[in-house]
Amino acid sequence: MSMTATIPAGTPMAAGANEPRGQRPKPFFTPKKIMLYTVLVFFSLYYLFPLYVMLTTSLKTMPEIRFGNIFALPTAPSFDAWFKAWSSACTGLTCNGLAPGFWNSVKITIPSTIVSIFIAAVNGYALVNWRFKGSEIFFSILIFGSFIPYQVMLYPLVMITRELGIFGSLQAVILIHTIFGMPILTLLFRNYFASLPQELFKAARVDGAGFWRIFFEIMLPMSLPIFVVALILQITGIWNDFLFGVVFAGNVNYPMTVQLNNIVNSAQGTPEYNVNMAATVLTGLVPLTVYFVSGKWFVRGVAAGAVKG
Amino acid sequence: MADTAAPLAMGAERVDRPGLLQRIFLHNVPAKIAALPMVATVLVVFVGCVAWTIYYSFTNSKLLPTGKFVGFDQYERLFATSRWNVSVWNLIAYGSMSLVFTLVIGFILAVLIDQKIRFESAFRTIMLYPFALSFIVTGLVWQWIMNPTLGLQGTLRGLGWTGFTFDWIANPRMVLFALLIAGLWHGTGFCMVLMLAGLRGVDEEVWKAARIDGIPTWRTYVSIVIPMMRGVLVTAVVIIGSGIVRLYDLVVALTNGGPGISSEVPAKYVFNYMFSGGNIGQGLAGATMMLLTVLIIMIPWAYLEFGGKGRRT
Numbered sequence: 048m049s050m051t052a053t054i055p056a057g058t059p060m061a062a063g064a065n066e067p068r069g070q071r072p073k074p075f076f077t078p079k080k081i082m083l084y085t086v087l088v089f090f091s092l093y094y095l096f097p098l099y100v101m102l103t104t105s106l107k108t109m110p111e112i113r114f115g116n117i118f119a120l121p122t123a124p125s126f127d128a129w130f131k132a133w134s135s136a137c138t139g140l141t142c143n144g145l146a147p148g149f150w151n152s153v154k155i156t157i158p159s160t161i162v163s164i165f166i167a168a169v170n171g172y173a174l175v176n177w178r179f180k181g182s183e184i185f186f187s188i189l190i191f192g193s194f195i196p197y198q199v200m201l202y203p204l205v206m207i208t209r210e211l212g213i214f215g216s217l218q219a220v221i222l223i224h225t226i227f228g229m230p231i232l233t234l235l236f237r238n239y240f241a242s243l244p245q246e247l248f249k250a251a252r253v254d255g256a257g258f259w260r261i262f263f264e265i266m267l268p269m270s271l272p273i274f275v276v277a278l279i280l281q282i283t284g285i286w287n288d289f290l291f292g293v294v295f296a297g298n299v300n301y302p303m304t305v306q307l308n309n310i311v312n313s314a315q316g317t318p319e320y321n322v323n324m325a326a327t328v329l330t331g332l333v334p335l336t337v338y339f340v341s342g343k344w345f346v347r348g349v350a351a352g353a354v355k356g
Numbered sequence: 357m358a359d360t361a362a363p364l365a366m367g368a369e370r371v372d373r374p375g376l377l378q379r380i381f382l383h384n385v386p387a388k389i390a391a392l393p394m395v396a397t398v399l400v401v402f403v404g405c406v407a408w409t410i411y412y413s414f415t416n417s418k419l420l421p422t423g424k425f426v427g428f429d430q431y432e433r434l435f436a437t438s439r440w441n442v443s444v445w446n447l448i449a450y451g452s453m454s455l456v457f458t459l460v461i462g463f464i465l466a467v468l469i470d471q472k473i474r475f476e477s478a479f480r481t482i483m484l485y486p487f488a489l490s491f492i493v494t495g496l497v498w499q500w501i502m503n504p505t506l507g508l509q510g511t512l513r514g515l516g517w518t519g520f521t522f523d524w525i526a527n528p529r530m531v532l533f534a535l536l537i538a539g540l541w542h543g544t545g546f547c548m549v550l551m552l553a554g555l556r557g558v559d560e561e562v563w564k565a566a567r568i569d570g571i572p573t574w575r576t577y578v579s580i581v582i583p584m585m586r587g588v589l590v591t592a593v594v595i596i597g598s599g600i601v602r603l604y605d606l607v608v609a610l611t612n613g614g615p616g617i618s619s620e621v622p623a624k625y626v627f628n629y630m631f632s633g634g635n636i637g638q639g640l641a642g643a644t645m646m647l648l649t650v651l652i653i654m655i656p657w658a659y660l661e662f663g664g665k666g667r668r669t
Contacts, residue, residue, distance in 0.1 A: 087468055090461075091482045097497040097541065098485075104500065116511035117501070169390045177387030185391070185398045192402030194598040194654055196646045198626045202421070202636065203405035226397050233394065258386035287490030289605040294631065304492040308609055311496050320500060331493045338488035339481075345488065346480070349546060350553050 105129060105325035112320050128321035132329055136322050138309035140298075145326050148306030152286055152333075154217055155302055159224035160281040164274065167229055171236025172262050176248050186233065193230030197290060208295060215297030223291045228284070232277055235351050239273040240266065279341050280348040283334040303330050406647065413640035421636050430641035440642065443620040447649075450532050450621070451600040454539050458596050459589075461540065462547025467577065469548065470555050480552075484545035491542065495609025498538035499525065528618035531611055535619060538610055543599070547592055554588030555581065590657055597653040601646055622646050 100117055106124040107115070134144040173179075174186055204223065208214040213222070243266075251261045292302035301309075307330045311323045338345050388395075413430055415423035434440050465483060469476055486494065501507050502525040509522040524530035524537075558581050566576040582589070604623040607613060613620040622642055630639035 083468055083471060083473065087465075087473070087479055090465060091479060094482050094486060094541065094545070097494075097501060100501055101497050112506060116514055117507055118511060166393045170394045173387040173391045177384055177390075179384045179387055179391075182387075182391065185395055188398045188402055189394060191654070191658075192398065194594065194650055195402065195406060196598070196602045196623065196643070196650060198602075198604075198623050198630075198639075198643045199409050199647045200401055200405040201627075201643075202630050202640065203408045204401065206421070207400070207405075225393075226401055229394060229397055258390065283488055287492075289490065289492050289608070290627075304490050304605075307496070308492050311499075312609070312612060320503075320506065323496065324500060327493050327496045331489045334488045334490070335485065338485055342477075342481070346484065346549055349484070349487065350549055 101324050101328050101331075105132075105321055105328050107321050109319060109321060128319070128325040129329065131319075132310070132322045132326035136310045136319075136326060137315075138306060139313040139315065140309075145303060145306055145310065145329055148301055148303035149329070151217075151296070151300050151306075152303040155220050155224070155292070155296070155300075156282060156285045158217075159221045159228070159285050160278065162221060163225040163228035163232060163281060164277045166225060167232030167277070168236045168267075168270070168274075169262065170229070170233045171238075171240050172266055173258075174233070174237045175240040176245075176261070177258060186237070189230045189233060193227075197227070201290075201294060205294065214295065215300075217296065217300050219295040219297075220291055220300070220302075223295050224285050224288070227291075228281055231280065235273060235277055235280075236270070238351070239270060243269060275341075275344055276348040276351055279337055279345050280351075282337055283345075286333050409640050410644050410647070413637065413644045415637055417637040417640070419634050419636070421640075423637060426637075430637045431645075434638060434641050434645070437638075439617050439620055440622070440625055442617050443622045443625045444645075446532060446619060447601070447603070447621050450535055450539075450603070451597075453532075453536055454543075454600055455593065455596055457536070457540055458543050458547045459592060461544045462592070463551045465544065465548040466551035466555055469552055480549075483548055486542045487546045489542070491605035492609045494538050494542045495606045495611075498534070498541070499610050502534055502537075525611060526615055528615050531615065531619045535606065535610060539603075539606060542606070543596065547596065550588055550592050550595075551585070554585040557588070558584050586660075590660055594654060594657045598650050601649050601653070 103119070103121055104112060104117070105128050106121040106126070108123075108125065108127075111122060132144060133146050133149075135142055136144045174182055204226075205214060208219040208222065211219075213219040247265055247269075248261060251265050256264070286302075287304060288302065289304045289308070292300075292305045296302060296305070307326050310326050311318075412421050412423070414425055414427060415421070416426045416429065417423035469479060473479070502509075502522065504510065504523040504526055507522075509520060512520040512522075524534035562580060562584070563576065566580060571580075602623055603621050604627065607619055607621050607624055611619040613624055623646065626639045626642040626646065628639075629635050629642065633639070
């Protein structure tokens with residue numbers, strides 16, 4: 048594990064050309080540098096180890112897992128466990144694998160993402176450009192509300208969705224995701240719209256454009272970046288949700304995370320660790336793909352939630 | 357704020373002196389319609405549901421929330437239940453360790469990343485990717501790694517280190533540390549990102565001045581930079597803290613409260629009483645206690661944000 052030695056070897060790939068801070072393009076092998084990279088590599092191993100274990104275990108056979116060791120690479124990598132996890136692993140009730148959960152998650156994530164982002168974008172726009180009496184108070188409560196543990200509101204929401212006749216359906220989960228996505232997304236859009244030049248809005252007002260026209264023809268075309276951030280935030284957030292899925296979706300609509308937990312934690316018989324890990328990888332695949340493809344945008348999304356206006 | 361001028365001016369030109377009702381219902385109508393979902397969410401969910409939960413936590417509701425008012429009975433029973441007390445104690449122990457370690461590790465990593473290192477973005481990517489994964493995935497991976505027979509312990513024993521012990525997941529005295537390892541794996545990258553943003557927000561002039569004065573680097577961090585990062589730090593504490601109070605999925609996936617009840621947490625207690633224990637009053641009382649905890653964390657933050665120092669918009 049001496050990656051310290053390999054790092055200087057990759058010198059030509061000059062990364063971090065971001066900001067020029069201080070002045071010392073000095074020798075590379077100072078003790079300080081060596082220590083710095085050792086610590087960083089040590090932490091990187093901690094972060095990477097589970098990913099490595101997840102992947103290698105999922106590609107092994109059960110005997111290999113039982114008699115081998117957790118560090119070893121699979122001798123003959125096979126995707127059998129992946130197929131089993133996808134289509135025939137048992138959850139204690141049924142043996143249809145993760146596939147139904149995957150599609151449920153898709154059916155939950157897509158509408159929830161679209162609805163919650165649209166509502167939050169309109170909210171943010173109204174909060175910045177069309178303030179009305181009390182709008183800031185509502186916004187403050189919304190932000191404070193985002194810190195309240197979900198358990199506090201869970202039971203009344205069950206009763207409300209039951210009254211509406213949607214408890215135990217996809218609509219209920221979508222509604223709940225829209226509600227609890229609202230604080231962070233509204234904050235995001237509000238801050239973004241506030242950063243746009245107000246002259247644009249005023250000019251449109253003078254020309255006689257109304258609320259919706261300005262929103263669709265001026266604000267939306269300018270807010271692609273924040274939409275990307277919101278999209279990343281919502282797709283990963285909703286995909287990873289467990290609590291709302293388990294409470295509101297109903298047995299047939301359980302999202303992938305709930306299915307995964309059922310496969311691993313409530314299946315009877317001898318546990319098949321390769322199948323379990325394959326199922327875990329499969330469930331993590333969507334957010335991981337979003338993460339690696341979006342790169343900097345994910346960081347922006349994560350930080351945007353924390354840096355308040 | 358300058359931007360309020362436009363809608364206000366518009367209102368003034370339409371009706372000379374609008375009455376109160378007119379102001380509420382007729383002025384700026386499309387914006388109010390557009391904000392309806394937000395207003396409804398605030399009133400129904402964040403005010404209504406919370407008030408409902410607090411009110412019914414004082415009733416003797418069992419299977420249905422129809423009970424009559426019984427004062428603090430539910431709370432007395434709550435704190436007489438060993439499972440709740442274990443949960444609370446776990447939350448305090450896990451929460452304080454998690455908060456401190458997340459902040460310290462997050463800060464150290466941010467400082468290291470901030471040293472103009474090579475492969476900065478690669479390191480950042482590696483540290484943050486667990487945050488993109490769900491707590492369920494996190495819990496299950498670590499459950500497998502910490503599996504006493506086939507995981508890390510079994511492997512290292514098999515390799516000849518027979519005395520090696522890493523059975524925290526099955527050991528009631530150590531299970532919170534197992535939770536901690538998984539929790540830190542998931543959340544420290546996020547804290548690092550916050551801290552890094554804070555560090556890079558510190559003016560370069562500050563560093564120059566400190567260097568000219570001959571102040572050692574660590575001293576500059578401790579006495580100058582950290583105090584300057586107060587805003588970021590407080591935000592981090594509030595976000596991490598309210599996340600800890602909510603801790604649920606990770607426990608369900610990693611230990612499901614076990615062994616025995618040694619890794620139970622309040623969120624799980626509340627959930628179980630509401631949805632499978634058939635004792636709603638207990639669940640609601642527990643939920644109200646969780647709310648109280650969050651308020652205690654948030655009051656200093658709210659004070660910093662809205663009281664005293666004037667806001668930073």
